[in-house]
Structures are given as structure tokens and as C-alpha cells.
Amino acid sequence: MLKIFNTLTRKKEIFKSIKKKKVSMYVCGVTVYDFCHIGHARTFLFFDIVYRYLNNIGYYVKYIRNITDIDDKIIEKSKLKQLSIKKFTEIIINKMNLDFYSLNLKKPTLEPRATDHILDIIQIIDFLLKNNFAYILNNGDIFFSIKNYKRYGELYKKNNNKKFFFKQENDFVLWKKSKKEENFWDSPWGNGRPGWHIECSAINQKYFKNTIDIHGGGNDLIFPHHENERAQSECFKNINFVNYWLHTGMIIFKNEKMSKSIGNTFLIKDLIMYFHSDSIRYYFLSTNYRHPIYYNIKNLKNSEKIVKKFYFCLNIFKKINTNVCLKNSSYFYLFKKSMNNNFNTPVALSILLKLSKKIIFYYEKKNFKKSKYLSETLLYLGRILGFFSKKFNSFKFNKKNETKLNEKIKKIINKRNKARKLKLWNKSDLLRNELLKLGVNIKDKKIL
Structure with missing residues (x-):
């Protein structure tokens, strides 16, 4: 029985999908103004595991990860590069896709872009205005009014202090009136472009219609992004927006949160030059997804040593069965138990490590049948976590x-x-x- 920690309730809950054996999952994607960094790697590797595991236990998952292809930073960067926004974002999206491919991330079911959903965004804003959830400023910008949404602040729970939330300065932008020489779209309120939060509500409404099973992202999105998204979505539909909120912890470097804004990020494209993608995957999964990771190259090197050991165990036999039956395997039972406990990947990895030790033990004892069966088990369980991808031609490591x-x-x-x-x-x-x-x-x- 799968249990998931829900950010909204702050407790583990038994997972029950809205539709039998079907899961709707939305994860906030990348704002494409620069190359992806290892903070992105951590978040999207975790949701890749969620996607894979739910598939493995019999769910069809409709997984949507949006792309934010219009915002202030994108406009700024495209001007600096002297490129149109469309051309600039296309370049960054291609780089993002290369990064995610190199990390062996499964493609989501859909990757909708904000700029392809302007009409959907306008529809929601129009409703919010007509029902007094939004208002127009003198400069033409449209803001959401949080005072009319009584559940505002439930997700973030900042000191449980309602006064902290219900201030006009926490109202947030839905639509920005365009400045001269900026990209714009026609709307009933004049030329403009969407705010950040509204795109996720519009995309969810377009593809999921009603309540979503799982919604996630990094924990830096809880407030204001997810709080705001929840507010405008629930005001629009008058239903519970999301059943389970999942959030990943931050990466810490030199006692500071890793962030582009303070210039202490490390890019995926650089990391993948020196480490096998499975080593990177192991490194991030070896810490509970909700906890912070203290970035340390030594730990990455240790992860690489362990992954080399896994590959050695798979490589000692010329051919191993990829469709091994594990119904009576204690390793499979323990693996599944750990993953059902809120995707406890550190424990799941410890089971793979135990397997690798046993494989070598039985091989040295010349019990090749037992050793080979355990290699097959290692391959099967590892692939649930996204290791040992079919895209690799062999299990040889890049020295x-x-x-x-x-x-x-x-x-x-x-x-x-x-x-x-x-x-x-x-x-x-x-x-x-x-x-x-x-x-x-x-x-x-x-x-x-």
C-alpha cells in the first residue's frame, strides 16, 4: 500500500487515485531563460522515479510538465542575445531536452508551453474578474485578490498566521499590460502577457479539467507559486485543486541554497561531462527527496564507485534475463516496502547494494546459478529506479x-x-x- 507525504496536510497518507489505476500528475517545469542546473536535476529525477514506480505497480500515469516560455527574465535574456523570444526559448528548450535525455529522464506524457495556452489563460482571468476574485489596476495590470479566497496560506502555513497572508501586498499578477517593443497577446483588457502563476492553472484546466491526483515541484515553489496557483484554480472551479502535494528539498552549497540568483549553481551539462548519469541518479536518490542535499563532489565520486560495482555485477555474465520473476524474492518485497513508504529511495538503494555484495559472494563461491539470479534481480529493481537504461549499448563504464x-x-x-x-x-x-x-x-x- 503506497503512502505519500502530503505537503498540504503535513503527514503521510494512503494514496488513492481519483480514477481506478489512473493517475494525473503535474510537475512545474523549467522557466527557459538559462541552462538547467543540478537543482532541476534533483527535482525532475525524483518525479521521474514517481512516474516509473507508479507505472511499475500498475497505474497509467498522465504526466504533464509545463515549460514557461515567457517571463521577465526571458525577455531580458533574449534582448541581451539580440534574438526573438521564440528563437531564444527554442534554443534553451533544445538544451534542456539534451540535459534531461542525458540524465535518462522519461519524457512526460505532455510538455505544454505557456504561450500555446493564452486563450485558456484569458478564459480563467475573465471568470476571476467577473466574480470579484481579481481587479484591474490603473496601469492596466490585472491582480488576483487573496482576501476573497479564505483558504489562502493553508499550503505554506507560515507561522499559521492569517495576518501574514491576507494583506493586499500579497495579491499577485494575472496579466501584465505590455510595454513598448515587448511580446504581447490580444485580450479583452488590451495587449498584454500572462503572469507566472496563471499558466499552470490554465494548463491543468485544459488537460485535467478537475481535481489532480499529484502536483509537485521544488519546495521553493510552495510559496508563492503553488499557493497562488491553488487559490486561482479553486476560485475558478470551486473544487479541491490537488489531492497530494509533493515537494523536493533544496541543494545546499557552502551553507547557502543553490540558486541562479546568487550565482552558486552547477549546470547539468557540466556535471554530465564528468559523471555517468547513473552515478548522478544514485547521488540524488541516496538522500530522502524531502531533505536538503549538501552538494559535495566526494559524495558524487562515492556514488560513482557504487554504480561501477553494480555494472560489474551485471557484466560478469554474458547474458542475463531481463524478465526475471521476483514474486518470492525477499529483495523485491523489501524494495517494494521501501518505495511504498513515501518513495524511500535511500532504503531502496541499500537493497541494491546488498544485492551487489551477494552477487559477488556467490560468484566467488562458484554458485553461478544463484549469482546470476541475483544479477537479474539487481537489473530488474535498478530499472524501476531508472538505472541501467536500454539506451546504453553495454554496461561498460566511461573511464x-x-x-x-x-x-x-x-x-x-x-x-x-x-x-x-x-x-x-x-x-x-x-x-x-x-x-x-x-x-x-x-x-x-x-x-x-
Whole structure:
């Protein structure tokens, strides 16, 4: 019996889908103004596991992950690049798809873009205006009024203080009147473009119509994004918007939340150059999805050693059965028990590790039949978690990764030494941070 921790109720609940053996799942996707970072990797790897596991236990999952392809940052970046918004976002979306492919993420059922749903957005805003849930400012912007939605703040629960929420400054934008030379769409209220939160409500309404089983994202989205999305959606339909809210924890680097805004992010495209995608997957799944992860290159290297061990166990036999029957397997029972306990991937991974040790033990004892059966079990359970993808031609590991990493470290050290000699201290500090991201902590000697 699957139990899920629901952010709204702050407790684990038995999962019951609205429709028998069918699940509706929506995850807030990427705002495509820059390359994807490892915070994205953490969130979307987790929901990839949710998607895979629900499929494995017999559910058909309609999984929607939106793409935000219009907002202030996108407009700014496209101007800097001297590209149209459409061309700029297309480039970033292609890069995003490459990143997600390299991490072996399953494609969602649908990946709708905000700009393809302007009419749906206008329909909701029109209803909210007519029913006094929204109002128009003198400058033409349209805002949602939170005072008329009495459940506002339930998801975030900031000190359980209603006064914190029910202030006019917490009202949020639904539609922005366009400035000169900005992209715009026609609406009953003049030329403009949608606010951020409204796109998710419109996309959910378009493809799911009513209550959704699962809605998720990073826990930085709980407030204001998910709180606002819930408010406008429930005012529009007058029904419960979502049954189970799931949120992943943040990545911490040098005691700070990893964030593009403070410039301490590490990009997926860089990480995948030095580590196998299964090593990255293992690293993120080895911490409970709700807890923060303290980014540490040493832990990534340890994950890589474990994954190499898995591949060794699968590679000692020329051919292993990919359709092994596990009905009476204690490993399968323990694996399923851990995953049914709110997707407890750290425990699930510990079962794979035990399996790998037993495979080697029986192989060395020349009990090849037992060793091979356990290899088949490892392959089957690993694939539920997205390891050992069919896209890899063999189980051989890319040994060039470590060499590439060492070469990059040497280049950064050389650049930093030159910067220090020229007393370019700001540049030197930036390069030190780059080295720290790669697990290298330098102790400087005084420059004479």
C-alpha cells in the first residue's frame, strides 16, 4: 500500500487515485531563460522515479510538465542575445531536452508551453474578474485578490498566521499590460502577457479539467507559486485543486541554497561531462527527496564507485534475463516496502547494494546459478529506479570521465594562479568557488 507525504496536510497518507489505476500528475517545469542546473536535476529525477514506480505497480500515469516560455527574465535574456523570444526559448528548450535525455529522464506524457495556452489563460482571468476574485489596476495590470479566497496560506502555513497572508501586498499578477517593443497577446483588457502563476492553472484546466491526483515541484515553489496557483484554480472551479502535494528539498552549497540568483549553481551539462548519469541518479536518490542535499563532489565520486560495482555485477555474465520473476524474492518485497513508504529511495538503494555484495559472494563461491539470479534481480529493481537504461549499448563504464575532470581542475588552478599574480582578487575568488564545486579546496601561500 503506497503512502505519500502530503505537503498540504503535513503527514503521510494512503494514496488513492481519483480514477481506478489512473493517475494525473503535474510537475512545474523549467522557466527557459538559462541552462538547467543540478537543482532541476534533483527535482525532475525524483518525479521521474514517481512516474516509473507508479507505472511499475500498475497505474497509467498522465504526466504533464509545463515549460514557461515567457517571463521577465526571458525577455531580458533574449534582448541581451539580440534574438526573438521564440528563437531564444527554442534554443534553451533544445538544451534542456539534451540535459534531461542525458540524465535518462522519461519524457512526460505532455510538455505544454505557456504561450500555446493564452486563450485558456484569458478564459480563467475573465471568470476571476467577473466574480470579484481579481481587479484591474490603473496601469492596466490585472491582480488576483487573496482576501476573497479564505483558504489562502493553508499550503505554506507560515507561522499559521492569517495576518501574514491576507494583506493586499500579497495579491499577485494575472496579466501584465505590455510595454513598448515587448511580446504581447490580444485580450479583452488590451495587449498584454500572462503572469507566472496563471499558466499552470490554465494548463491543468485544459488537460485535467478537475481535481489532480499529484502536483509537485521544488519546495521553493510552495510559496508563492503553488499557493497562488491553488487559490486561482479553486476560485475558478470551486473544487479541491490537488489531492497530494509533493515537494523536493533544496541543494545546499557552502551553507547557502543553490540558486541562479546568487550565482552558486552547477549546470547539468557540466556535471554530465564528468559523471555517468547513473552515478548522478544514485547521488540524488541516496538522500530522502524531502531533505536538503549538501552538494559535495566526494559524495558524487562515492556514488560513482557504487554504480561501477553494480555494472560489474551485471557484466560478469554474458547474458542475463531481463524478465526475471521476483514474486518470492525477499529483495523485491523489501524494495517494494521501501518505495511504498513515501518513495524511500535511500532504503531502496541499500537493497541494491546488498544485492551487489551477494552477487559477488556467490560468484566467488562458484554458485553461478544463484549469482546470476541475483544479477537479474539487481537489473530488474535498478530499472524501476531508472538505472541501467536500454539506451546504453553495454554496461561498460566511461573511464575518460576522471581524466576530463582532472584536466578541468588543472586549467582552473592555472587560471587562478595567474589571477593571483596579477592581484585580480575578485577573479581569484570566483575561480576558487569553481574549484570548491569540483571538490578542490586550495590553501594559498602568500604572494611576495
